[in-house]
Amino acid sequence: METNKEHASQWFKNLRNSICKSFEEIENIYSGEMANSEPGRFERRLWDRPGGGGGEISIMKGRVFEKVGVNFSEVFGEFSPKFQNKIHGAEEDPTFWASGISIVAHMNSPLVPAAHMNTRFIETKEQWFGGGIDLTPTFPDEEETVFFHNELKKICNEYDSSSYDRYSKWCEEYFYLPHRRESRGVGGIFFDQLNSGNWERDFSFVKKVGEGFKNIFPEIIKKKFNKNWSDDQKKQQLIKRGRYVEFNLIHDRGTKFGLETDGNTEAILMSLPPLASWP
Amino acid sequence: METNKEHASQWFKNLRNSICKSFEEIENIYSGEMANSEPGRFERRLWDRPGGGGGEISIMKGRVFEKVGVNFSEVFGEFSPKFQNKIHGAEEDPTFWASGISIVAHMNSPLVPAAHMNTRFIETKEQWFGGGIDLTPTFPDEEETVFFHNELKKICNEYDSSSYDRYSKWCEEYFYLPHRRESRGVGGIFFDQLNSGNWERDFSFVKKVGEGFKNIFPEIIKKKFNKNWSDDQKKQQLIKRGRYVEFNLIHDRGTKFGLETDGNTEAILMSLPPLASWP
Numbered sequence: 001m002e003t004n005k006e007h008a009s010q011w012f013k014n015l016r017n018s019i020c021k022s023f024e025e026i027e028n029i030y031s032g033e034m035a036n037s038e039p040g041r042f043e044r045r046l047w048d049r050p051g052g053g054g055g056e057i058s059i060m061k062g063r064v065f066e067k068v069g070v071n072f073s074e075v076f077g078e079f080s081p082k083f084q085n086k087i088h089g090a091e092e093d094p095t096f097w098a099s100g101i102s103i104v105a106h107m108n109s110p111l112v113p114a115a116h117m118n119t120r121f122i123e124t125k126e127q128w129f130g131g132g133i134d135l136t137p138t139f140p141d142e143e144e145t146v147f148f149h150n151e152l153k154k155i156c157n158e159y160d161s162s163s164y165d166r167y168s169k170w171c172e173e174y175f176y177l178p179h180r181r182e183s184r185g186v187g188g189i190f191f192d193q194l195n196s197g198n199w200e201r202d203f204s205f206v207k208k209v210g211e212g213f214k215n216i217f218p219e220i221i222k223k224k225f226n227k228n229w230s231d232d233q234k235k236q237q238l239i240k241r242g243r244y245v246e247f248n249l250i251h252d253r254g255t256k257f258g259l260e261t262d263g264n265t266e267a268i269l270m271s272l273p274p275l276a277s278w279p
Numbered sequence: 280m281e282t283n284k285e286h287a288s289q290w291f292k293n294l295r296n297s298i299c300k301s302f303e304e305i306e307n308i309y310s311g312e313m314a315n316s317e318p319g320r321f322e323r324r325l326w327d328r329p330g331g332g333g334g335e336i337s338i339m340k341g342r343v344f345e346k347v348g349v350n351f352s353e354v355f356g357e358f359s360p361k362f363q364n365k366i367h368g369a370e371e372d373p374t375f376w377a378s379g380i381s382i383v384a385h386m387n388s389p390l391v392p393a394a395h396m397n398t399r400f401i402e403t404k405e406q407w408f409g410g411g412i413d414l415t416p417t418f419p420d421e422e423e424t425v426f427f428h429n430e431l432k433k434i435c436n437e438y439d440s441s442s443y444d445r446y447s448k449w450c451e452e453y454f455y456l457p458h459r460r461e462s463r464g465v466g467g468i469f470f471d472q473l474n475s476g477n478w479e480r481d482f483s484f485v486k487k488v489g490e491g492f493k494n495i496f497p498e499i500i501k502k503k504f505n506k507n508w509s510d511d512q513k514k515q516q517l518i519k520r521g522r523y524v525e526f527n528l529i530h531d532r533g534t535k536f537g538l539e540t541d542g543n544t545e546a547i548l549m550s551l552p553p554l555a556s557w558p
Contacts, residue, residue, distance in 0.1 A: 179544045245524060246548075249524070250528050250529075272521070274557060274558055275556050276555055277555075278346075278548065278552060279553055
C-alpha cells in the first residue's frame with residue numbers, strides 16, 4: 001500500500017504541474033479584447049496542516065482565467081471523534097491518509113463556462129478513489145454540452161460501459177440547489193468510494209479523468225475565449241457565480257468537511273469566485 | 280393572546296413603513312459624488328408561504344444604499360417532524376405562528392458600515408421575542424463603534440441593567456466566523472427566547488430596539504455618506520462582504536432555518552450583498 005499512496009500522490013502532483021502549464025499556455029495564445037494585459041502566471045503557496053501533512057495552492061489571475069485555483073494536498077492524521085463516524089472505514093480507527101488535486105476555474109469571459117475537477121485517493125481501514133468533473137456555463141450551449149458529455153462518456157467507457165450513466169446521474173444529483181430548484185451547471189461526472197478490488201484499473205481511470213480534464217476544458221475555452229461580450233452578459237455571469245457560492249457554502253461536502261475539520265481556509269475557499277453578485 | 284399577536288405583527292409592519300420612509304429620506308438629502316443619480320425608492324413584493332401566511336419584501340437600490348432589504352413576515356402552520364424538535368415549545372405540538380421584521384443594508388460607500396436589524400415574536404406552546412442589531416464596517420472606527428454601543432446600552436438599560444452585557448456578549452459570540460477567526464463586524468446586541476412573564480414590558484423593549492435602529496443607523500450613515508472613497512476602499516468593502524456571505528450561508532440560523540423549511544428564497548437571501556469579492 002505504501003507504494004500505492006506514493007504513486008497516487010505523485011500522479012496528482014504531476015497532473016497539477018501539467019495542468020498549470022497548459023492553462024498558462026492558454027493565457028499566452030489569447031488574442032481577445034483584454035490582450036493588452038500580460039498573460040497570467042501561477043503563484044504557489046505551501047501550507048501545513050497542524051494535524052499532519054499539508055498542501056500547495058497554485059493561483060493564477062490572468063486575462064483568460066479571472067481566477068483559477070489548483071490545489072494539491074497530501075494530508076494524514078486522525079479524524080476527530082465527531083467526524084470519524086461519518087467517514088467510510090474510520091468508524092473504529094480514526095487514522096486516515098488522503099491526497100488529491102482540486103481545480104476551480106472562473107473565467108473572465110461570461111461566454112466561457114466555469115469548470116471544476118477533483119480527484120483524490122483516501123485511505124482509512126478502507127481505501128478508495130473519488131472525484132469528478134463538471135461545467136458551469138452562464139449561457140448553456142447545446143453543442144458545448146454535448147461535446148463535454150461525449151468526451152466524459154469516452155473516458156468512462158474505457159473503465160466500464162455502465163459508469164458514465166451512473167457517474168453523470170450522480171453528478172446531476174449532487175450539484176443541485178434545492179432552494180433555487182436549479183442545477184449548478186450542466187453536469188458532468190461524479191464518483192466516490194471507487195474500489196473495484198483492482199487498484200491499477202481504478203487508478204488508471206482516475207488518471208484518465210485528470211488527463212481528460214486537461215484536454216477537454218482547454219478545447220472548450222478556445223472555442224469562445226477570443227469573442228467579445230457585453231456588460232449585460234458579464235452581469236449575468238456574476239449572478240450565476242452567486243449561485244456557485246451558495247452551492248459551495250451551503251451544500252458542498254468537501255467545503256463543509258474542510259471547514260469543520262480545521263482545514264486550510266484559503267485552500268478550501270479558493271473555489272469562490274473573484275466577484276459575485278446578488279442584485 | 281390573539282391580541283398580542285395582532286399587536287406585535289401590526290407593530291412590525293408599521294416599523295417597516297417608518298424605516299423605509301426614513302431610508303428614502305436619507306437618499307433625498309445625500310449630496311456626495313453619486314448625487315447625479317436619482318434618489319432610490321423602495322419597491323415591494325408580496326409572497327405567500329404555501330403552509331400558511333407570507334410576507335412582503337421591500338427592496339431599495341439607491342445612491343446611498345447600494346442594496347437594502349426590509350422584510351416583513353407573518354407566517355403560521357406546522358413545523359415538519361424533522362424540525363419541531365429543534366424549536367422551543369414545539370416538541371409535542373408542531374403548530375407555530377411567527378411574525379417579524381428583518382433588515383440588511385449594504386451601502387455604496389465603503390466608509391459607511393453595513394447594518395442588520397431583526398425583531399420577531401414567535402408562538403408555539405411557548406411564546407417569546409427575539410432580535411438584535413449589529414454593525415459591519417469595512418473600516419472600523421472607534422468613535423462610531425463607541426457611539427453605536429452606547430446607544431444600544433441606553434435602550435437595554437431601560438429594560439434592565441444587566442441586559443446590555445448579556446445581549447452584546449451574545450451578539451459577539453453569534454456573529455463569529457470560526458474558519459476565519461474573525462468577527463463579522465463590531466457587534467451590537469442579540470437576544471432570543473425573551474419572555475420575562477410581563478408581555479407588555481418585553482414588547483416595549485422590542486419596540487425600543489426597532490425605534491433605536493431607526494434613529495441610530497441614520498445618524499451613523501450621515502456622519503460619512505457624503506465623503507469620497509477610493510477604488511481600493513471599495514475593493515476592501517467587497518472582500519468584507521464576501522465574509523458576510525460566508526457567515527450568512529454557513530452559520531446564520533435564520534438563513535439555514537428558512538432554506539431548510541422551504542421558506543421564500545428571495546426573502547431569505549435578500550441579506551446577500553449586491554456585489555462581493557474573493558480575490
